[in-house]
Amino acid sequence: MKAIEVSLGARSYPIIVGTGLVERLCDHLPKNGKLAVITTPIINDLYGNLLESIGRTHDLIMVPDGEEAKTWETVEIVLGKLLEYGLDRKSTVVALGGGTVGDLAGFVASIYMRGIDVVQIPTTLLAMVDSSIGGKTAVNHPMGKNLVGSFHQPSKVVIDPLFLNSLPEREIRSGLAETVKYGIISDEEIVKIFENTPVEEIGQEVMVEIIAKCTAIKARYVEQDERDNKGIRASLNYGHTTGHSVENLSKHEINHGEGVAIGMMVAALIAENMGLVDREMRARQERLLKKIGLPTKVPVLAIDEMMEVMHMDKKAEDGRIRFVIPTGIGSEPLLEYLSEDIIVSALRELR
Ligand code: GLY
Numbered sequence: 001m002k003a004i005e006v007s008l009g010a011r012s013y014p015i016i017v018g019t020g021l022v023e024r025l026c027d028h029l030p031k032n033g034k035l036a037v038i039t040t041p042i043i044n045d046l047y048g049n050l051l052e053s054i055g056r057t058h059d060l061i062m063v064p065d066g067e068e069a070k071t072w073e074t075v076e077i078v079l080g081k082l083l084e085y086g087l088d089r090k091s092t093v094v095a096l097g098g099g100t101v102g103d104l105a106g107f108v109a110s111i112y113m114r115g116i117d118v119v120q121i122p123t124t125l126l127a128m129v130d131s132s133i134g135g136k137t138a139v140n141h142p143m144g145k146n147l148v149g150s151f152h153q154p155s156k157v158v159i160d161p162l163f164l165n166s167l168p169e170r171e172i173r174s175g176l177a178e179t180v181k182y183g184i185i186s187d188e189e190i191v192k193i194f195e196n197t198p199v200e201e202i203g204q205e206v207m208v209e210i211i212a213k214c215t216a217i218k219a220r221y222v223e224q225d226e227r228d229n230k231g232i233r234a235s236l237n238y239g240h241t242t243g244h245s246v247e248n249l250s251k252h253e254i255n256h257g258e259g260v261a262i263g264m265m266v267a268a269l270i271a272e273n274m275g276l277v278d279r280e281m282r283a284r285q286e287r288l289l290k291k292i293g294l295p296t297k298v299p300v301l302a303i304d305e306m307m308e309v310m311h312m313d314k315k316a317e318d319g320r321i322r323f324v325i326p327t328g329i330g331s332e333p334l335l336e337y338l339s340e341d342i343i344v345s346a347l348r349e350l351r
Helices: 021-027 041-054 072-084 099-114 125-131 161-166 169-186 188-196 204-224 233-237 240-249 256-273 279-292 303-312 340-349
Strands: 002-006 013-017 035-039 059-062 092-097 117-122 136-141 144-151 156-159 321-325 334-338
Touching: 002 204, 013 204, 021 041, 021 156, 021 161, 035 041, 035 072, 035 099, 041 059, 041 092, 059 072, 072 099, 072 136, 092 099, 099 117, 099 125, 099 136, 099 144, 117 125, 125 169, 125 204, 156 204, 161 204, 169 188, 169 204, 169 233, 169 256, 169 279, 188 204, 188 279, 204 233, 233 321, 240 256, 240 303, 240 321, 256 279, 256 321, 256 340, 303 321, 303 340, 321 340, 334 340
Parallel strands: 013 156, 035 059, 035 092, 092 117, 117 156
Antiparallel strands: 002 013, 136 144, 321 334
């Protein structure tokens, strides 16, 4: 088992990573106070039996699978259940699920009685290495995704790669794109693990190592820029500007990790064109993504529509689009506001 501390003064918390942790939940959840587990029917069917390992009374609240969970209506229903079950300020919400459950449960915990503890138990690789850590919570608004939310750090994050066994291969590859992101922006060792190990041979032990490395990197960024307003935490969005636009315009046929993979290739080409990295950096990243089975070319989508989505991104400023630009493999990227022509020419070149 690996333990990583997120040091944020009074809001500090541990991230623990290990196989089989969820088989002994009584060791990882508070012994006192009421507990309410928020999960989805699919997760409950697959893993509901593991909740017996909590070893004491808890309430179970089901929310819809996927983005449907992240609505005001669901927030109200869940708040109503917490009140009905008598949770008080000393109670804890347990978020058991992927990113959508984590975002919703975190948000509900942040406003219930002005904020109660939440323990995140992510069940997807994406949630394990990204959304369960750092306290970003959100629900969607008819005008856009994640437009309403709060910063509410969890009191603990429990990560068990056991959950990955039930994920479709494509979703694992999508999560691996985020782990490659961490390798490029911060830790060449992660890149080397993928270069030296065929993806099919990555067992749970190596997965624990990869996840622990990624969460440690995320923890360091969160510590320096908890509320994402200093431009430091923004580095975690490497590949995400283009990524979100292809995800969005393909109506999610291209999933998050695939979008991020494409976005990382676009950003690396821009870096090369700006003379910040050599050709080999981009070629190495491309080999790595291909090896994992991720796309590396810009799909046939209208470039003007892609640019429109990028401009609407809440991170755009004065008509310039914020891009995280790599400076090498495993080295701190730069945050640049780019003009449209630089981006458009990279998108054209990578078709
Ligand atoms: N997913 C990026 C962040 O948490 O800041």
